[in-house]
Amino acid sequence: MSEILDKIPEYIDFGEKKTTADDEELEKIYLRENNYLAVIGYKTLEDFARFTSSEDLSMDTIEYVGKDRIYFTGLKRRAVYRRASEAILREYLSDYKCATPDHQCMDCYNCYTYGGTNLVKGETKSIRSRMKMTTSYSIQSSIDAIVDEDEFHIMVHRDLEMAQGDEGQEKGSIHTITLIKPNTVFPFIDIIFNPTKFDLAMYLETVERGDAEGYGSKGSLLGTMSTEILGIVDNLDITYKDLLKKIEVDEEGEVDASKIDEIIDMSISKEELEDLKHSLPKMIEKYEDEIYHDLN
Numbered sequence: 001m002s003e004i005l006d007k008i009p010e011y012i013d014f015g016e017k018k019t020t021a022d023d024e025e026l027e028k029i030y031l032r033e034n035n036y037l038a039v040i041g042y043k044t045l046e047d048f049a050r051f052t053s054s055e056d057l058s059m060d061t062i063e064y065v066g067k068d069r070i071y072f073t074g075l076k077r078r079a080v081y082r083r084a085s086e087a088i089l090r091e092y093l094s095d096y097k098c099a100t101p102d103h104q105c106m107d108c109y110n111c112y113t114y115g116g117t118n119l120v121k122g123e124t125k126s127i128r129s130r131m132k133m134t135t136s137y138s139i140q141s142s143i144d145a146i147v148d149e150d151e152f153h154i155m156v157h158r159d160l161e162m163a164q165g166d167e168g169q170e171k172g173s174i175h176t177i178t179l180i181k182p183n184t185v186f187p188f189i190d191i192i193f194n195p196t197k198f199d200l201a202m203y204l205e206t207v208e209r210g211d212a213e214g215y216g217s218k219g220s221l222l223g224t225m226s227t228e229i230l231g232i233v234d235n236l237d238i239t240y241k242d243l244l245k246k247i248e249v250d251e252e253g254e255v256d257a258s259k260i261d262e263i264i265d266m267s268i269s270k271e272e273l274e275d276l277k278h279s280l281p282k283m284i285e286k287y288e289d290e291i292y293h294d295l296n
Helices: 003-007 074-092 109-114 197-213 240-246 258-262 270-278 280-286 288-295
Strands: 017-019 025-027 036-045 061-064 067-072 116-118 125-127 131-133 136-141 151-156 172-177 185-193 225-233
Touching (some): 036 197, 074 131, 074 185, 074 288, 109 288, 136 240, 197 225, 197 270, 240 258, 280 288
Antiparallel strands (some): 017 025, 036 185, 036 225, 061 067, 067 136, 151 172
16 A cells, blocks of 8 residues: 555544543544645546636636636536535435535535535534635636637526517527637646545545536536546645646647656555545445434
8 A cells, every 4th residue: 555545544533522632522623633635637628618707607717827728616626526425425325415505414424524504593513624626727728728619509588577479488599608628628736634545535436426427507518527637645845837837738639747757756556546446335334324423
């Protein structure tokens, strides 16, 4: 087993009560230590996508490291991951009720991993996420990454007063959608605080499912991706500038990330990661009481 995996525990129950130095009883989640793993890799768009964060629904672009690039917020990734993680846990316990955003139980693995807030009087509770997905920036410039021509669509507005058709139905309107091309590449750095082997196994399964579900505009049903992990480290000596300068993509969309080997060491083999992901069902069975707490 790699040194990094060897150093982290298999599972931690962050709902466990601990007594602090001043005799205050707190759940373990609030006693964070300065331990983390940074997962470094890149995502490649498998189909068209649409990333918009502004009210005017304009494409998310920003000038960064010498180019105007598409940016892909960490919040978009984390939202998809959280729901995928909930779905995984529900497979093993059908009456698992925790659901984002309005029915977070604040007492299961998912809540202790992705955080949340309960503002119910007398039951107020806030948990900070142990998962930090940082904003990614496209390798390609926005000019190269965005389609040359907008797509035209018919959209029915149900939230506006509109003229009625002959049979009373609402009339549609023509609008355009700007899309990002397939093969656009987004390097990423995802950080897991107070990591465990279970966290990493769940992360690997969650990313695979999240990629298949897609990212970006919900209504478009677009944005499916594939993920390549380049390294898992317990330091942050690498930056996004390093990733953007050392990962190259040719005109056919082929990615060359060989220069990354100069600055990070893939100390965990792909075989170890695959074995860890395959061990997830056994770990869920082993730690069922801690994962679901009183829900089962």
